[in-house]
Amino acid sequence: MxxxxxxxxxxxxxxxxxxxxxxxxxxxxxxxxxxxxxxxxxxxxxxxxxxxxxxxxxxxxxxxxxxxxxxxxxxxxxxxxxxxxxxxxxxxxxxxxxxxxxxxxxxxxxxxxxxxxxxxxxxxxxxxxxxxxxxxxxxxxxxxxxxxxxxxxxxxxxxxxxxxxxxxxxxxxxxxxxxxxxxxxxxxxxxxxxxxxxxxxxxxxxxxxxxxxxxxxxxxxxxxxxxxxxxxxxxxxxxxxxxxxxxxxxxxxxxxxxxxxxxxxxxxxxxxxxxxxxSLITLFSWSEETFLANTEGSPIRRIGFEKWQRNIAVALGNAPYSKAHMAILNARRGLVSDMVDRHIDWALNAQNTKRQALQSTLNRQQQRLIRAVEKGLPRDA
Known part of the structure; x- marks a missing residue:
């Protein structure tokens, strides 16, 4: 030059x-x-x-x-x-x-x-x-x-x-x-x-x-x-x-x-x-074909469907307990890979733990309500 x-x-x-x-x-x-x-x-x-x-x-x-x-x-x-x-x-x-x-x-x-x-x-x-x-x-x-x-x-x-x-x-x-x-x-x-x-x-x-x-x-x-x-x-x-x-x-x-x-x-x-x-439920419900179509031209596509499912499974485990979250996790189990299933199992366990904690809270609230009602009843009731 x-x-x-x-x-x-x-x-x-x-x-x-x-x-x-x-x-x-x-x-x-x-x-x-x-x-x-x-x-x-x-x-x-x-x-x-x-x-x-x-x-x-x-x-x-x-x-x-x-x-x-x-x-x-x-x-x-x-x-x-x-x-x-x-x-x-x-x-x-x-x-x-x-x-x-x-x-x-x-x-x-x-x-x-x-x-x-x-x-x-x-x-x-x-x-x-x-x-x-x-x-x-x-x-x-x-x-x-x-x-x-x-x-x-x-x-x-x-x-x-x-x-x-x-x-x-x-x-x-x-x-x-x-x-x-x-x-x-x-x-x-x-x-x-x-x-x-x-x-x-x-x-x-x-x-x-x-x-x-x-x-x-x-x-x-x-x-x-x-x-x-x-x-x-x-x-x-x-x-x-x-x-x-x-x-x-x-x-x-x-x-x-x-x-x-x-x-x-x-x-x-x-x-x-x-x-x-x-919603996590919507994203987790995607098939691999839907994932590829919706991420065409996106940087997300490069992680692949398996990691996409893995990541969402963790997020569902972290989400508040709901029957819908449990249902979608169970429905997706066995559809992608062993790695995804391991994360689904973790998420299901996390959801179950929250369900039990929620039930315990409801039980305590119910007992407090019963005791409050009983205290207000007449003695000869």
Missing amino acids: SEISSVDLVELTNNIKAWGRALGFQQVGISDIDLHQHEAHLQAWLGAGYHGDMAFMESHGMKRARPEELVPGTLRVISVRMNYLPPDASFAKHLNTPELGYISRYALGRDYHKVLRKRLKQLGEKITHALSHTAYRPFVDSAPVLEHAIAEKAGIGWTGKHSLTINKEAGSWFFLGELFINLPLPVDTPLEESCGSCTACLTICPTNAIVAPYKVDARRCISYLTIESDKDIPESLRPLMGNRIYGCDDCQLICPWNRYADITSEEDFHPRQVLHGQ
């Missing part, structure tokens, strides 16, 4: 940011590829086993912190963010209705991987059109990339104590994407970390997965348990999951900076009604 003047690089950078905004990204930043300061933290995290069964995290080793090893010739990373919070934020209320299935907000619309990757590719094509012989490669949570560290260096935001990227003007309800490129573009300035003494995300985490500021033990994280893990969910964690059947948003819901979160303009990220606020 022929030499490009610094003036031309500045102009190209300004154009890249303008093109990115026109493509629907709310922010575009540029970072260098020196991430060595994150290697020790990454190694310690892997060494502690916090990645759980996500073998791909360990197999790539330090490549995550070395962009030039992932894509030889890379000189800069263009980092982008795209908001996904819809105008109707009622999804948060579903946590207070245990009979409904709670799905992490990011997964209620179209698969963000597809949306962002397509736009990043278009951005790369615009750059190539402006400057031939440019080499680029887009990534959207699909390769060994330290996306939050890159976003931090690119001035998109800072890494919060929950390990997600936060922006003062936009909160954290946004997706990240990266474009590795072989141009020595001028880089942006990282933002100042602004979590201060706040520990709300650590306190609110249902399973205490945020074991220390900036350190998440994935093995306890509900997002990991419901999405990444292919195994039985540990029984000790099941009661803590509530009605969360796909992912968890608690650490974002509590974050003070999300008072300033921007609303998305992308219709693709608006909630699908077939997933939004549906």
Whole structure:
């Protein structure tokens, strides 16, 4: 590639940011590829086993912190963010209705991987059109990339104590994407970390997965348990999951900076009604064919029907006792797999325990009523 003047690089950078905004990204930043300061933290995290069964995290080793090893010739990373919070934020209320299935907000619309990757590719094509012989490669949570560290260096935001990227003007309800490129573009300035003494995300985490500021033990994280893990969910964690059947948003819901979160303009990220606020009974009743049809183009589809049923079985066990919950659990037993049946059996036991507790409460109330009536009767009655 022929030499490009610094003036031309500045102009190209300004154009890249303008093109990115026109493509629907709310922010575009540029970072260098020196991430060595994150290697020790990454190694310690892997060494502690916090990645759980996500073998791909360990197999790539330090490549995550070395962009030039992932894509030889890379000189800069263009980092982008795209908001996904819809105008109707009622999804948060579903946590207070245990009979409904709670799905992490990011997964209620179209698969963000597809949306962002397509736009990043278009951005790369615009750059190539402006400057031939440019080499680029887009990534959207699909390769060994330290996306939050890159976003931090690119001035998109800072890494919060929950390990997600936060922006003062936009909160954290946004997706990240990266474009590795072989141009020595001028880089942006990282933002100042602004979590201060706040520990709300650590306190609110249902399973205490945020074991220390900036350190998440994935093995306890509900997002990991419901999405990444292919195994039985540990029984000790099941009661803590509530009605969360796909992912968890608690650490974002509590974050003070999300008072300033921007609303998305992308219709693709608006909630699908077939997933939004549906009862656990309705979701658990789906056949595999219905599941595949209703999750087409959704990130939920990748967990598969078996894990979908496993997750909902746990939520039904956590739901208030009802004959309907017992009936659907019994009806689904033996239809999917041994793993699902084990979770159904746990849920049935949990429902039975609640039924017995409810019956005991009713019995005590009945006895108190009888005694009160007896005290008010005439002596010769």
